[in-house]
Amino acid sequence: MKIRTVEFVKSVADAAEAPKAPYPVVAFAGRSNVGKSSLINALLQRKRTAYISRTPGKTRLINFFSVNEALYFADLPGYGFARVSQTMREEWQRLIESFLLHNHNIRLVIVILDVRRGITELDKQLLDWLEAHAIQSLLVITKCDKVSKNESAALQRRIMQERVLSFEPILFSAVKLTGISEVWSAISHECFMSK
């Protein structure tokens, strides 16, 4: 994918405030610290884009980027911080669910996994919820440079045995910059190919 323009659009605390241009939307989800910003920056070939949204106070908001004035990336708040209260967790869930259910331009939710942790309970809950609502998902296994090729391939195989998926989980590394074209190809397939 040739990236011509990337623009930070806004951060929202309410799904109703999401930007209104009729672009397809790709959302990014994962546990806090999983490597979500690094994945977004690598896809956009920018060093800092997604970190803009990590200034204090903005980590619990949905951050929107417009790509080539043709596509939105929605950076969802990271989930699963052990220390947050139940109320806060429910607030996040409400925000994410209302956004995903009411935004009709959502084409793909990229669920990011750390290669050393595999699929956690919260990841499974999200994947089941997406499936129940017929929202397309793509698993990206990140930080693959931290383990051997055999280990990352074994995790990929295990996940494929456990779940019925539309896409093979993608092995990614923001350090080695591997897996970028595979992720873009799934995005293009869901956003720009007529069905």
Ligand code: GDP
């Ligand atoms: P976020 O909180 O999910 O947005 O995660 P970040 O993108 O900020 O990454 C969290 C930490 O993991 C940072 O220290 C990153 O440098 C590191 N990290 C992210 N992706 C990779 C990767 O592919 N390989 C390695 N080795 N480290 C990574």
